[in-house]
Amino acid sequence: MASVVTPLQKIHETAIIEKGAEIGKNVVIGPYAVIKHDVVLGDGCIVGPHVVIHPYTTIGKDCKFFPGASIGSVPQDLKFKGERSYTVIGDRGVFRECVTVSRACGEGNETRIGNDILMMAYTHIAHNCIVGNNVIMSNVATLAGHVVVEDRAVIGGLAAVHQFCRIGRNAMAGGMSRISQDIPPFMLVAGDPAFVAGLNSVGLARAGMPLEVRTQLKKAFRILYRSGLSLEEAVATMEQELDSSEPVEHLMRFLRNAERGIIHTRK
Incomplete structure (x- = not known):
């Protein structure tokens, strides 16, 4: 000693x-x-x-x-x-x-x-x-x-994250999620295998994100998951249709570098 x-x-x-x-x-x-x-x-x-x-x-x-x-x-x-x-x-x-x-x-x-x-x-x-x-x-x-986990992410009990995945900023993974692809920032995922259930609206509000920025992120969610566009097309559409802000720019930068692909919604 x-x-x-x-x-x-x-x-x-x-x-x-x-x-x-x-x-x-x-x-x-x-x-x-x-x-x-x-x-x-x-x-x-x-x-x-x-x-x-x-x-x-x-x-x-x-x-x-x-x-x-x-x-x-x-x-x-x-x-x-x-x-x-x-x-x-x-x-x-x-x-x-x-x-x-x-x-x-x-x-x-x-x-x-x-x-x-x-x-x-x-x-x-x-x-x-x-x-x-x-x-x-x-x-x-x-x-x-x-694995890379960005700021203010929440990972639920018994969730498991595959090697080399990224968990985006202010994202939330529900309990017992099986995560084998990237979770984009600000999204809420759940399930086995994990699927995107929506925008992490409650978490963003609790983090103090302004309403106008949350509104733009809701538009980003719809473009990414409801438009039927490919990932590249969705990012290009966001660049054209969304008001610029640091969170929106961060989301697009994350998507451009999603080497493992991103988790999708349920079909």
């Missing part, structure tokens, strides 16, 4: 902190927690009992880790050969019981998680994922490798 306890730290006597870990101020570390070497733990973090924070993990300020969480473990990928890769987590994240986060595959690569995330119990973020700010993952939701 190589920790140095200062008056600004509260570290339980059974916790193990390896040499080379950097522990910030006003940190609480509970019984039997393990902080491995080459971990940076920011000010104000709370690490609960039996949490393990693995090497090459950097954590911002005021994060909370509940009992049994495993953060920054080696990836569950047969391609991994022990190379040095990283996990980077922002500020004010909440990681509930038995959450698992894997570090990246590939020398120098990162699994990256933003600020103000809420990961409920037993959720999993796999290697090389990029997760934005204010994301919520409900119980047992799972991201496979290389």
Whole structure:
């Protein structure tokens, strides 16, 4: 044990902190927690009992880790050969019981998680994922490798996301959804396989998006899913018919880069 306890730290006597870990101020570390070497733990973090924070993990300020969480473990990928890769987590994240986060595959690569995330119990973020700010993952939701989740997305309980998929900004995936293609920003999906049920209107209103922008996004939804146009034709039509705004431009940019294709409505 190589920790140095200062008056600004509260570290339980059974916790193990390896040499080379950097522990910030006003940190609480509970019984039997393990902080491995080459971990940076920011000010104000709370690490609960039996949490393990693995090497090459950097954590911002005021994060909370509940009992049994495993953060920054080696990836569950047969391609991994022990190379040095990283996990980077922002500020004010909440990681509930038995959450698992894997570090990246590939020398120098990162699994990256933003600020103000809420990961409920037993959720999993796999290697090389990029997760934005204010994301919520409900119980047992799972991201496979290389998934990108944009800001303010919500992923329901027991939902599973296929590798390399993207979840757009302010999108919501209902519980037990099976997601194998991209979810465009601002959309609501559900089902197995997942289908687009409509615009995430309630989520957009709660996020404070202006009514005039929401109106334009409703038009975008109708062009994309009700017009019978191909994806390329729908984007071209949006360019002609919609008032320009940052959310509309973001939606079109997302659609232009949908390499896996996008989730569709029910036929």
